[in-house]
Amino acid sequence: MSAPADCRSCGACCFSESPTYVRLLGDDWSALGPDAEHLAWFIGNRAYLRMESGHCAALVWQRQPEDGEVRFHCSIYERRPTLCRELGRGSPECEAERERKSEKVAQALAIRSTRLLPGRIAQTLS
Numbered sequence: 144m145s146a147p148a149d150c151r152s153c154g155a156c157c158f159s160e161s162p163t164y165v166r167l168l169g170d171d172w173s174a175l176g177p178d179a180e181h182l183a184w185f186i187g188n189r190a191y192l193r194m195e196s197g198h199c200a201a202l203v204w205q206r207q208p209e210d211g212e213v214r215f216h217c218s219i220y221e222r223r224p225t226l227c228r229e230l231g232r233g234s235p236e237c238e239a240e241r242e243r244k245s246e247k248v249a250q251a252l253a254i255r256s257t258r259l260l261p262g263r264i265a266q267t268l269s
Contacts, residue, residue: 154215155241155248156230157199165192165199171224178219192224197247204255213255215248 167190193200201219
């Protein structure tokens with residue numbers, strides 16, 4: 144399996160059913176700025192990114208104007224948490240995530256390709 148051309152469009156590492164999947168460390172909460180209140184939450188005394196419908200709440204879908212294809216987009220990519228930053232594109236960990244979750248990712252894309260569901264949907268790229 145080759146590395147994705149752009150890890151912001153892959154999305155595999157953003158899928159999990161665990162509410163404690165992405166723990167926020169150090170300055171991660173403040174880096175999220177005003178988005179922290181709706182994208183993250185505390186469980187006990189630890190902060191985590193919220194998970195919605197089996198994926199990170201910051202993961203959105205965009206319909207591409209050039210081909211109409213629906214692709215993933217990380218809405219906080221430049222401010223993503225440390226854990227997300229440390230997962231290297233094409234690394235063994237990345238490859239394991241892509242292999243383990245490829246079916247779930249493909250199903251999510253297929254559903255959203257036929258009808259963009261309500262929720263956190265990004266606007267079509269210009």
